[in-house]
Amino acid sequence: MSKTASKSAQPAYVLDRCEAVPAMIGDPKHFLVVTGLAGTAKDFASLTQDGPNYFGMAGAMGAAVSMGLGLALARPDKRVLVATGDGELLMNVGALATVSVLNPPNLSILCVDNGHYGETGYQKSHTSLGVDLEQMAIGAGIKSTCTVDSQDGIAAGARMLRESNGTCFVVLRVKPTDPPKFKRNMDIAASRVRFRLNLLGQA
Amino acid sequence: MAGVSATKDKAEEIEIGWQNALYDTLKAQGVTQFSYVPDAGHRILIDRSLADPDVHSVALTTEEEGVALAAGAHLGGARSVLLMQSSGLGNCVNFMSMIKGGNFPFLTLVSMRGDFGEGNPWQMGMGQAVRPVLDAMKFISVEVTKPDEVVPTAIAAATMAFKSGQPVAMLLTQKLIGAKAF
Numbered sequence: 001m002s003k004t005a006s007k008s009a010q011p012a013y014v015l016d017r018c019e020a021v022p023a024m025i026g027d028p029k030h031f032l033v034v035t036g037l038a039g040t041a042k043d044f045a046s047l048t049q050d051g052p053n054y055f056g057m058a059g060a061m062g063a064a065v066s067m068g069l070g071l072a073l074a075r076p077d078k079r080v081l082v083a084t085g086d087g088e089l090l091m092n093v094g095a096l097a098t099v100s101v102l103n104p105p106n107l108s109i110l111c112v113d114n115g116h117y118g119e120t121g122y123q124k125s126h127t128s129l130g131v132d133l134e135q136m137a138i139g140a141g142i143k144s145t146c147t148v149d150s151q152d153g154i155a156a157g158a159r160m161l162r163e164s165n166g167t168c169f170v171v172l173r174v175k176p177t178d179p180p181k182f183k184r185n186m187d188i189a190a191s192r193v194r195f196r197l198n199l200l201g202q203a
Numbered sequence: 204m205a206g207v208s209a210t211k212d213k214a215e216e217i218e219i220g221w222q223n224a225l226y227d228t229l230k231a232q233g234v235t236q237f238s239y240v241p242d243a244g245h246r247i248l249i250d251r252s253l254a255d256p257d258v259h260s261v262a263l264t265t266e267e268e269g270v271a272l273a274a275g276a277h278l279g280g281a282r283s284v285l286l287m288q289s290s291g292l293g294n295c296v297n298f299m300s301m302i303k304g305g306n307f308p309f310l311t312l313v314s315m316r317g318d319f320g321e322g323n324p325w326q327m328g329m330g331q332a333v334r335p336v337l338d339a340m341k342f343i344s345v346e347v348t349k350p351d352e353v354v355p356t357a358i359a360a361a362t363m364a365f366k367s368g369q370p371v372a373m374l375l376t377q378k379l380i381g382a383k384a385f
Binding site for chain 2: 032034055057059060061062063064065066067068069070071072073074075076092094096097098102112128188189191192196199200
């Protein structure tokens with residue numbers, strides 16, 4: 001866990017998401033998972049084997065945090081994990097302000113930040129050009145935040161995601177390399193029904 | 204002028220009446236999440252939701268958050284309603300494709316601007332586009348023009364949304380809420 005990356009230094013993008021995301025999450029059954037499109041959807045499709053506690057998007061860019069908020073408010077008895085990328089989050093970064101005002105204790109947000117728009121050909125995103133999403137989350141009022149950019153920080157980031165008693169926001173900085181390959185169900189309605197059957201026992 | 208003022212008071216009393224009845228109706232329909240960008244047209248619903256310990260009152264920074272919020276609420280078995288002005292619909296369009304494509308139930312109440320008697324040219328473009336946009340996204344729209352239509356229309360809209368799993372927009376027209384000069 002580091003605030004070590006000083007403002008002047010380039011942020012460290014050294015971890016491989018294919019290893020760092022599973023290490024950070026552990027058993028994904030601990031969470032109800034909502035992911036934004038592209039990289040994080042693939043990270044968690046692979047990690048959950050496209051499981052029934054996973055709803056991953058392939059569009060609606062910018063929707064992940066708000067969707068996780070609706071789920072977390074609906075199910076205070078479950079821990080909700082939102083996984084989003086830097087690009088996905090930047091498209092609706094105001095959602096962090098909405099979340100922080102309500103501060104649901106069962107909502108954990110993981111931003112897998114590779115500094116790039118991987119899906120469209122790895123164009124640089126704002127975070128590799130000086131924008132710091134943890135600072136934006138702090139500015140939005142989220143009290144529990146950290147940035148993990150090395151192996152040493154993973155355990156503390158993992159603990160925050162599982163145990164924080166207010167909404168938490170964890171940035172995981174990773175190299176701009178591909179997420180795991182996994183062929184997931186892209187049918188939105190089928191994913192919705194599967195998720196609800198698992199959680200509620202009804203479609 | 205006393206007559207004008209009395210008419211205004213009467214109109215305000217009617218508006219307070221139907222907004223309160225609308226809030227009670229939405230709660231009776233099982234809505235527990237009210238999301239909104241502050242709007243004069245939804246003032247009483249917003250204030251009631253803020254004061255109500257049994258619901259979540261969610262102030263959004265942009266209306267599209269409320270679309271995703273409603274989808275998340277549904278995944279968790281809760282009912283959400285998005286309160287917005289017609290201009291906000293323009294901010295929602297891309298997320299509406301997730302609602303439609305996923306057969307998510309969805310209910311929004313849209314207070315209209317840029318319509319009947321509008322005096323602000325900045326409101327006209329989006330106001331006039333509300334119905335075509337809803338049609339293009341294959342959302343059902345129902346309109347209210349009179350105070351006594353509010354509650355039955357809300358019940359109809361909520362039933363289509365939450366029982367039949369449809370995306371529904373209930374338009375509170377300027378015939379109902381008045382064409383304000385702000």
